[in-house]
Each structure stands twice: as C-alpha cells, then as structure tokens.
Amino acid sequence: MRSGLLQILKPVILKAIPSEGNQAMSLSQLARSICESPTLKLNETAAILKEKGEPVIHLGGGEPKSKAPIDAIVNCASLLRTGDVKYTPADGIPALKKAVIRYTEEQYGRLVAPENVIASSGAKQSIMVLLHAILDPKEEVIFPVPYWVSYPEMVKLAGGVPVAVTARDGSFQPTVEEIAEAVGPYTKAIILNSPNNPSGVVYSDEFVAGVVELCEQRNLYLLMDDTYNRLIFDGRTPSNCYRFTKVQNLESSKLVVINCVSKMYAMTGFRIGWAVGNRTLIRAMANIQSQETSGPAAPSQWAAVGALNGVQSSIESLRLTLENNRNVMIKRLEAFPGVRVVKPGGTFYCFPDFSAYEKDSQKLSRFLLDKVRVVAVPGREFGMEGHLRLSFCGTLKDITEGIDRIKWALDPSSPNELYLGDRKLTRDWK
Numbered sequence: 001m002r003s004g005l006l007q008i009l010k011p012v013i014l015k016a017i018p019s020e021g022n023q024a025m026s027l028s029q030l031a032r033s034i035c036e037s038p039t040l041k042l043n044e045t046a047a048i049l050k051e052k053g054e055p056v057i058h059l060g061g062g063e064p065k066s067k068a069p070i071d072a073i074v075n076c077a078s079l080l081r082t083g084d085v086k087y088t089p090a091d092g093i094p095a096l097k098k099a100v101i102r103y104t105e106e107q108y109g110r111l112v113a114p115e116n117v118i119a120s121s122g123a124k125q126s127i128m129v130l131l132h133a134i135l136d137p138k139e140e141v142i143f144p145v146p147y148w149v150s151y152p153e154m155v156k157l158a159g160g161v162p163v164a165v166t167a168r169d170g171s172f173q174p175t176v177e178e179i180a181e182a183v184g185p186y187t188k189a190i191i192l193n194s195p196n197n198p199s200g201v202v203y204s205d206e207f208v209a210g211v212v213e214l215c216e217q218r219n220l221y222l223l224m225d226d227t228y229n230r231l232i233f234d235g236r237t238p239s240n241c242y243r244f245t246k247v248q249n250l251e252s253s254k255l256v257v258i259n260c261v262s263k264m265y266a267m268t269g270f271r272i273g274w275a276v277g278n279r280t281l282i283r284a285m286a287n288i289q290s291q292e293t294s295g296p297a298a299p300s301q302w303a304a305v306g307a308l309n310g311v312q313s314s315i316e317s318l319r320l321t322l323e324n325n326r327n328v329m330i331k332r333l334e335a336f337p338g339v340r341v342v343k344p345g346g347t348f349y350c351f352p353d354f355s356a357y358e359k360d361s362q363k364l365s366r367f368l369l370d371k372v373r374v375v376a377v378p379g380r381e382f383g384m385e386g387h388l389r390l391s392f393c394g395t396l397k398d399i400t401e402g403i404d405r406i407k408w409a410l411d412p413s414s415p416n417e418l419y420l421g422d423r424k425l426t427r428d429w430k
Contacts, residue, residue: 034153038381042365046375055420057402059390060375062197064266064348066318068303071310072267076303088295091286092119092274096301099308100259100274107230108257110242115279116250118286119304121296123227123260123273124150126285129292130256130275131158131189133284134221139188144174145383146351148197148225160188164383172199172342172351176210183214189221190214194239195228198382198389199351200326200344202232202239209244212255216247221254227273230264230315232346233323251278263348264315265307272296272304322348325392325399332403333390337411348393351379355386357410364388371429372405373420 042060049056097114105111120126137159143151145166152162165182167174194203215222229238247253260273333341338356358364361378368374379387408414418425
C-alpha cells in the first residue's frame, strides 16, 4: 500500500522539487540583469592559464606593477603591530578625512570640511553609494562613450537607467551639445572620467567647463571620477572641475569629486577611495554605507593616510614609467597596418581600433587569447565595438612581445611560424 502510494505521489513530488533551472529563475530581475565584470573575468582566465604554465601576456589589466609607498606600508604595519584593529566610523577615520581635506586643498584649491568627505572601500564603492543616495527608480545617468565598464551596471544596481552618449564624429569625446541633447526630464546626473578609462583621453578644459555649466543650469549632479587625474602625460596638468563652477558654496553644489589611492599610489589591494561633496549628500551616503558595509578596513585607511601624508615621489615615478611605456606601445601600434590608435593623454590604457581585422571585439579578444595567449579587453564592454583596451602598466617586455604576438596573429604578411619560448606556433588560419 505504501509503495503504491509512493508511486502515485512520485510525479507530484518530483514536480514540486525545483530543478536547477527553476532555482536560477528564483533570482531577482535585478540580479539577472547585471553582467559580471569582463575585466575581472579575464583576470581570472589569465590566472588559470598561468597556473597551467601557459605563456600568457596580460595586456588587459589595470594594476600598476610598482609597489605601494613605504609610508603607506609603515603606517599600516604600525596599526597591525598594536593588535588593536577595530571597527571604524562608517564615513572614515578622522585622520584619513584630514588627509583628504589637505589633498583637496593642494590639488584642487578647494577647502572642505570633514563633513564634506566620505571614505569608502575603493572609489567604486564611493560611486555606488553616491548613486544609491541620489537616484530614484528610472532616473537617468549620462556618461560619454567610451565609458568604464562598471558605469552602466552600477546605475542599474541603483535602480537607474544608464544613458551612454557617443560622439557623432566617432571620437572619444562628445561635444557639450551632444551631452545636452541626451538630457531629459528623468536625467539626474552626469559622470565624467578624465583621463578616461579605457581610451586614456584627457577631456579638454572647454568640455569639462561646458558640462559643469550644463549641470548647474539644469540642476544635475556631476560626478567627476578623477581616479587617474594625477597620471597625465606630455606636460599637461590635471583638469580641475572646481575652476569652472559658479556655485562657490559647496553646500549648494551638486558637484562631487571621486578619488582613490588605487592607481596613483599603486595601492589597488588596499581598496580605499573617497568622495567630496555637500554635507547633505555625504551624510546620506554615510547612512547608506553604514548599512551596507560599515566603515572601510582600519589597516587600509591608515595605509591611505600614510600615502597621502608621506613622500609623494612615487606618483611622479609611476607617471614617468607609464608615459615611457605608452610611447613604446603607441609606436608599435602605429606601425601595425590597419590599426587606428589615438595617443592616450593619461591613465595606463589605450583603445586602438582593430575593426579592419575583426569588427566583433569579443570574438577578437577570444581569438588572441586562444591563439597567442594575449589578454585584451573587448571594446564592446566600453561601448565601442571593434576596439580593444590594451594596458601599458606592465613591463616593457610584456608590451613589446604582446603587440608582436597580436601582429603575428592578425597581419597576413607575418611569418608563418612564431616561437613562444620553446613552443612553436604555426598559422593555421587566414
């Protein structure tokens, strides 16, 4: 009787047990709409290949090879030696706020108060918390193309709608008029990232000034992502958005400046960034951050204090190294038939156009990794198809050999064979 009952109920029981596919469908609509970071995925793939002994060259990364400043290490170690590592205030320790205030005065000529500063676990969290603080559902955030891969997904995570603006002339900097045309009744903010990841382009002062004026006229937030603005080349000076504002009282301003120690101090693993804005906004961001993660890790904050207050020569040393690396990479790319490249004015990226060889950048990226073990990030992820983001923050050997491998893989006039160490590769494609 019992076995017979089980046979009758078995189809019902099996139907009630969710399959793996049904379990996946239980994810939120938001979770299903967010893509994983392509750069982090490429890093993971490259690491797996290297562990297997593959001769991978990573031209897709965003980490300087230089070490963190000694002042940062000493400050961090001093805290660790005490063993007294506790929770920190949600908006950052007073010592870090004080260091950020001094940095803002020295680099931007703007005196701010501790209440105008929030420290976060990286510039990415500062931006994310900021978006949570200002966006209501379906409100729009505008940014130029090409854009950092995370902007669209971060806006969506905050319930907003990303609006990417592509220059009609095909360049890496749209006009102020093109930005203005994208502004609508639901627009809440504009994001500018200069020097730009992925193109390395430094937006002109005229463009930045125009966008500052546009935001003040339309009562929009302007997020200045200045992550790379100390890593700028050719004798240029970083653009200072505060120079162009007509709203001198910070408490009445919707201008927010984002920065971090990750790039200029080569402290990517410490995960410390900050935002400077009006007190009402910063207080709201601190409330949100207190519920999401609480304050950033104490050792990382003290390391950032050491970097900001210590000897600053490491920034110039890194900048000079990157400028030299850029020159080497650009020279080799310019000699590459069919490749169009715009000389980067900053960062450690360039964004050449390979569409003469392959218009599908994801397909091209997979091809280069498969055939010659070179990692490059597809341009599609940054809003421009046919391009690849190539990083020159690695060694000169990686840069020269990486471009040589790409040229061998794509240029039909290349020799039929290539050696990667002891391994001989033969072109079996056209």
